[in-house]
Amino acid sequence: MSVRVMVADDQEIVRTGLTMILGAQPGITVVGEAADGHRAVELARSLRPDVCLLDIRMPGIDGIEATRRLTAGGTDCPAVVVITTFDLDEYVHAALKAGARGFLLKDAGPEMLAQAVHAAARGDALIAPSVTARLLAAFARSGAAERPPAQPFEALTAREEGVLAAVARGRTNAEIAAELHISLSTVKTHVARLMDKLGARNRVEVAMWAYETDRAGG
Known part of the structure; x- marks a missing residue:
C-alpha cells in the first residue's frame, strides 16, 4: 500500500x-x-x-x-x-x-x-x-554519556545485542536482516523487544542507549 x-x-x-x-x-x-x-x-x-x-x-x-x-x-x-x-x-x-x-x-x-x-x-x-x-559524536561527549545509563528492564539476549549494535550503526531493518541472516519480521520483533526492554520511544533512543553503554561497535 x-x-x-x-x-x-x-x-x-x-x-x-x-x-x-x-x-x-x-x-x-x-x-x-x-x-x-x-x-x-x-x-x-x-x-x-x-x-x-x-x-x-x-x-x-x-x-x-x-x-x-x-x-x-x-x-x-x-x-x-x-x-x-x-x-x-x-x-x-x-x-x-x-x-x-x-x-x-x-x-x-x-x-x-x-x-x-x-x-x-x-x-x-x-x-x-x-x-x-x-x-x-556530540552525544558521546555530552554529560548524558557520563551519567550511568539506565539498565534495561530485562537482560538482552545475544541476538538482541547484535540487533542493537546494528541499529546504533544506522542500519535499516532490511539491512539488519541481510547482515544477521534473519528474516525481516524477526528483525522487527527484536527491535520492538529492544524498545520495550530499554524504555525507548524510537530507534534513535535505542541507538543512544547503545552509545551510552559502549555497545555500538557490535
Missing part, C-alpha cells in the same frame, strides 16, 4: 515543491498540506497520514512542538520527519527528543526524501548523513 504523507511548511513554494517531489515517488501519496503548526496538527489528526513531513520554523507552533503533540498518541500516532534549512545541532536534538523519526535538510534530493518517508513508515529512523556522525 502507498504511504500516505502530509506536508507542512509555511512557504507555499517549498510546500508545493515537496508535494510534487513526493507525489512523483513510487509508493507515496500526499494526502494534505498545511501552512502552520496548528493546522498541521489538526489536519494530521483528521486525515491520519502514515507520515508527517514538518518544517521546523512555522507560525503558531513550530515543527518541534507540532512533532511533540503528534507523537504523544502512542502507537496510533503518525511518524514524523522534520525538514529544515538550518543545519543546527539544537534542532536535531530537539526534533529527536520530541519523537521525530527523521531529520533532513531541505537540500536533500528526491531519493533521500523518499527514503526518509519510507523509513519512517516502517518504524526506522533516517537522519541526514551530514549530521549523523556529528550528532552521535
